[in-house]
Amino acid sequence: MFKTFPKGGIHPPENKLTAGKPIVVLPAPLQVTVPVSQHIGAPATPMVEKGAAVKAGQVIAQAKGFVSANIHSPVSGKVSKIDTVVDTTGYKQTAIVIDVEGDEWVETIDRSKTLVRDVTMTREQIIERCQQCGLVGMGGATFPTHIKMTVPAGKKCDLLIINGVECEPYLTSDHRLMLEKGAEVLTGASIIMRALGVDSAVVGIEANKPDAIAHLTELAKGFKGVTVQSLKVKYPQGGEKQLIKACTGREVPSGGLPVDVGVVVQNVGTALAVYEAVQKNKPLMERVVTVTGRSVKNPGNFQVRIGTPVTALIEAAGGLPDDTGKVINGGPMMGKALAITDVPVTKGTSGIIMFPAESSKRAEVLPCIRCGKCSSACAMGLEPWLISVVSEKAMWDKAEQEKITDCMECGACAYTCPAKRPLLDYIRLGKSTVIRMARERISK
Numbered sequence: 509m510f511k512t513f514p515k516g517g518i519h520p521p522e523n524k525l526t527a528g529k530p531i532v533v534l535p536a537p538l539q540v541t542v543p544v545s546q547h548i549g550a551p552a553t554p555m556v557e558k559g560a561a562v563k564a565g566q567v568i569a570q571a572k573g574f575v576s577a578n579i580h581s582p583v584s585g586k587v588s589k590i591d592t593v594v595d596t597t598g599y600k601q602t603a604i605v606i607d608v609e610g611d612e613w614v615e616t617i618d619r620s621k622t623l624v625r626d627v628t629m630t631r632e633q634i635i636e637r638c639q640q641c642g643l644v645g646m647g648g649a650t651f652p653t654h655i656k657m658t659v660p661a662g663k664k665c666d667l668l669i670i671n672g673v674e675c676e677p678y679l680t681s682d683h684r685l686m687l688e689k690g691a692e693v694l695t696g697a698s699i700i701m702r703a704l705g706v707d708s709a710v711v712g713i714e715a716n717k718p719d720a721i722a723h724l725t726e727l728a729k730g731f732k733g734v735t736v737q738s739l740k741v742k743y744p745q746g747g748e749k750q751l752i753k754a755c756t757g758r759e760v761p762s763g764g765l766p767v768d769v770g771v772v773v774q775n776v777g778t779a780l781a782v783y784e785a786v787q788k789n790k791p792l793m794e795r796v797v798t799v800t801g802r803s804v805k806n807p808g809n810f811q812v813r814i815g816t817p818v819t820a821l822i823e824a825a826g827g828l829p830d831d832t833g834k835v836i837n838g839g840p841m842m843g844k845a846l847a848i849t850d851v852p853v854t855k856g857t858s859g860i861i862m863f864p865a866e867s868s869k870r871a872e873v874l875p876c877i878r879c880g881k882c883s884s885a886c887a888m889g890l891e892p893w894l895i896s897v898v899s900e901k902a903m904w905d906k907a908e909q910e911k912i913t914d915c916m917e918c919g920a921c922a923y924t925c926p927a928k929r930p931l932l933d934y935i936r937l938g939k940s941t942v943i944r945m946a947r948e949r950i951s952k
């Protein structure tokens with residue numbers, strides 16, 4: 509039976525142009541630029557200096573504090589400089605630039621393709637390994653995985669959900685991982701189950717990926733406690749709260765976390781990274797990125813080393829189309845436009861989408877006609893027209909009262925608005941201000 513979440517949601521055109529394109533492994537570029545902050549939390553501290561020789565998989569920046577993540581060299585070569593660079597967010601940050609020489613990996617990494625099914629590590633060893641290997645959520649949130657695997661004292665978790673929804677239009681990297689690395693993903697799920705101390709895991713996959721549903725359903729027969737749940741296609745089902753509601757009927761309370769209802773959600777790519785870290789001792793130093801767009805000559809799913817320039821990905825996909833008006837980092841709903849394409853791929857880069865100029869222009873903004881479409885579309889039950897207006901007017905108390913921090917920035921409201929109001933822009937501003945003010949209140 510196909511399930512879904514009950515409140516709100518929209519159906520944007522899927523445009524999964526690369527769903528049938530197998531993952532292509534790109535060679536390491538001549539130079540990589542590795543930012544020291546690719547995660548939520550404190551930036552890592554560089555551990556190498558200019559001129560240092562490094563191997564692929566070697567720690568080059570050490571996590572600073574608990575909510576942080578180690579950074580590993582994705583290549584072998586020489587550190588050419590430690591510099592300030594613009595990253596995919598458009599902000600400047602410290603990065604380690606490495607000139608690539610050969611492809612020598614740290615000896616303890618198992619580079620064979622042999623599937624290692626038996627999990628021998630204890631819960632503590634698994635969490636420690638994921639921490640050492642610099643794992644973060646690969647669905648875009650980039651929250652350090654070892655923290656998500658640690659159930660807080662006083663909480664109880666009974667279910668792991670593997671997020672195979674990939675509801676953002678255009679993106680297909682998780683779809684391809686499920687088809688091409690399904691056994692590794694499910695082994696990763698079994699490892700996370702052990703770390704959490706749970707007996708059940710559900711892989712949630714939308715109905716527009718019937719091949720992945722069939723493949724993982726068959727594979728899951730060999731994995732104790734793991735099942736596949738088919739889901740109706742509806743955006744933003746990949747949101748943790750919506751996915752939990754769809755799969756289990758449980759409702760995460762406002763301001764709460766999935767673990768408050770006994771669930772931890774991990775993305776398909778993260779499950780694969782957990783498998784590679786625990787069974788192969790491989791740090792997070794490469795990932796699959798969908799590079800696509802209607803005018804792109806050779807759209808595809810490319811496996812690249814972290815730190816590879818986005819320009820190299822665009823070249824691999826046939827170059828920047830002449831009609832390009834905007835390049836998006838991530839999906840078209842939640843992603844952000846890149847100011848420049850000479851930025852490095854990071855752990856959270858799921859897609860690069862090139863949009864033609866004609867579909868990149870902002871439409872004329874008209875007055876709100878109180879049609880209520882934005883409220884109907886909101887899967888969080890918010891009133892987007894209201895929270896955007898109070899944010900625009902800097903009425904922060906009212907924004908907080910209207911639960912602006914529950915907004916997951918899915919963009920469904922702005923997508924449906926016939927008046928083309930920039931709802932999400934104002935909501936983002938309001939949400940970040942309210943969060944900052946709440947933090948200041950706590951620290952006083």
Ligand code: SF4
Nearest residue numbers: 886915916918919921
């Ligand atoms: S962006 Fe926020 S307010 Fe708009 S639909 Fe999504 S959750 Fe609701």
Ligand code: SF4
Nearest residue numbers: 876877879880882925
């Ligand atoms: S969808 Fe747009 S026009 Fe309709 S109520 Fe919301 S903000 Fe106003």
